[in-house]
Amino acid sequence: MISLRGISLVYPNGVRALDNVTLEIAKGDFVFLVGASGTGKSSLLRLLYREAKSSTGEIVVDGIRVDRLRRSRIPALRRHLGVVFQDFKLLVDKTVWENVAFAMQVTGAHTRDVMRQVPRVLDLVGLSHKSRMYPGELSGGEQQRTAIARALVNNPKILLCDEPTGNLDPANTTEITALLLRINLKGTTVVVATHNQAVVDRMRRRVVRLEDGRIAADEERGYYYLGLRESQVLSG
Amino acid sequence: MKSEATTILDSGKVKFFLAEVLRNFSRNAGMQVTAIGTVAITIVLLGLFLFVRAAIADAGRQLLDEISVSAYLRTDATPQQVTAIAHFLAQDPRVASVQYVPKREGLTELRARTKGTIDTALLTENPLPDKFRIKARVAEDVPAIAASVRRLTGVDNVVYGQKIVQRLLQLGALLRRISIAVIVVFFAVAGIIIANTIRLTVFARRREIAIMQLVGATNTYIRLPFICEGLLDGLIGALVAVALLAVARAALWPRLLEALPWAQLTVVPVDGRVLTTELLGVGAAIGILASWVSVGRHLRT
Numbered sequence: 001m002i003s004l005r006g007i008s009l010v011y012p013n014g015v016r017a018l019d020n021v022t023l024e025i026a027k028g029d030f031v032f033l034v035g036a037s038g039t040g041k042s043s044l045l046r047l048l049y050r051e052a053k054s055s056t057g058e059i060v061v062d063g064i065r066v067d068r069l070r071r072s073r074i075p076a077l078r079r080h081l082g083v084v085f086q087d088f089k090l091l092v093d094k095t096v097w098e099n100v101a102f103a104m105q106v107t108g109a110h111t112r113d114v115m116r117q118v119p120r121v122l123d124l125v126g127l128s129h130k131s132r133m134y135p136g137e138l139s140g141g142e143q144q145r146t147a148i149a150r151a152l153v154n155n156p157k158i159l160l161c162d163e164p165t166g167n168l169d170p171a172n173t174t175e176i177t178a179l180l181l182r183i184n185l186k187g188t189t190v191v192v193a194t195h196n197q198a199v200v201d202r203m204r205r206r207v208v209r210l211e212d213g214r215i216a217a218d219e220e221r222g223y224y225y226l227g228l229r230e231s232q233v234l235s236g
Numbered sequence: 237m238k239s240e241a242t243t244i245l246d247s248g249k250v251k252f253f254l255a256e257v258l259r260n261f262s263r264n265a266g267m268q269v270t271a272i273g274t275v276a277i278t279i280v281l282l283g284l285f286l287f288v289r290a291a292i293a294d295a296g297r298q299l300l301d302e303i304s305v306s307a308y309l310r311t312d313a314t315p316q317q318v319t320a321i322a323h324f325l326a327q328d329p330r331v332a333s334v335q336y337v338p339k340r341e342g343l344t345e346l347r348a349r350t351k352g353t354i355d356t357a358l359l360t361e362n363p364l365p366d367k368f369r370i371k372a373r374v375a376e377d378v379p380a381i382a383a384s385v386r387r388l389t390g391v392d393n394v395v396y397g398q399k400i401v402q403r404l405l406q407l408g409a410l411l412r413r414i415s416i417a418v419i420v421v422f423f424a425v426a427g428i429i430i431a432n433t434i435r436l437t438v439f440a441r442r443r444e445i446a447i448m449q450l451v452g453a454t455n456t457y458i459r460l461p462f463i464c465e466g467l468l469d470g471l472i473g474a475l476v477a478v479a480l481l482a483v484a485r486a487a488l489w490p491r492l493l494e495a496l497p498w499a500q501l502t503v504v505p506v507d508g509r510v511l512t513t514e515l516l517g518v519g520a521a522i523g524i525l526a527s528w529v530s531v532g533r534h535l536r537t
Contacts, residue, residue, distance in 0.1 A: 007468035049450070089447060100443075106453035111248025155449065 082151025141172030275473025470523025
């Protein structure tokens, strides 16, 4: 579903964000990208939805050669992806319903499809009863659920999350994590960049650890810290 | 459940789109008024320019009707030469009409023109040579026609209102250059003001634009509401200008006729509907162009 081969990313200011990264993510996978701030987690996600362009290497997302993609084809790529951010990026003057519908409307969806699809995703994230509320009237968790609904409304095969729980308290974090898992179980490939140790250690999913722009570890049922024992987690 | 038929319109889509345009348009009313005002001024100037140019062209045409090239023939010109000259002139596409004026007729004309201020009865013989009176289709061609006739055998001298024609041509060219310069400047100003207005809207909506790009809206789709906003600025400005011009023409034209009787102004042959369409088109074009450039700059960065 996602394949990176020998990817390097050097920003115009000379900062090397990623250095020879090779990574395969299968369809239906749930992957955590972990590492300290500035190790290239966000950069890697940005490459996948072509917000940034790799300096070298080959990127394939859902069959699309992203590294060679022409500018005019970027919208087509992004319709295959849902992206969620730490700061939600909701439109404050639109209701929950409008925020979610917006993603369909601006990609030219038929009104009939909007009317059918928006209630479905709102139901999935558990916000049907708050569809007429504005982001300012919602809790952080609810705002993030709205953002996730928006990311899912166009039925993407891949959901990319950049610190989705970074602004949330533990209760909301649990709620969002559970939601992401549910989405994954429905068949969507989910990639989550995070430095929330608790979430990673509780979920026991595939963990890809980045250090200074390189992959330092890639464990199938991993912990936030490399080789951490189960007993340590439980006692810690 | 994303619809593939992105081009198919439905009422929901249209409503959504119009609401977006309207929201943009009303967001910074002050700037919109400035943009519309500048477009209006530009187009009023353009309208005046076209109007004045038409008036000058009309006046020029009238003067031209009075300007003819007189080709005086040598007294010893043979009938063959005269026929050859007449034939030559008849072939020239620049020539509107040719008239042969024998000297007897010339004298009659002279008498009529001087109305007795010169006593032609004193003349013992007709001093006038035979001549051709030639009229050009376009004032610009008069000097060239005169020059080509002068070379023909049998032609003694060629006379035309040289100075008048040249002055007229020079004046026309000068006016055209000045007004084009003024209009170009105003177009640039109007364009820049519209572009800045659109940029404010783009700035106010940068979050929406970012989200649109994120979820895969095409640049064309993102651009469209802004293009519409520019189009509205241009069109409304042009409408205001057309209204002003119409009022000005109705109110000032009769007074102008009264004040400048010597100018021999006739009703300028400008078709109001054509002019209105042209001016509205120009307004729309400025608006679209300025907003296209303005949004384009944002989308590229």
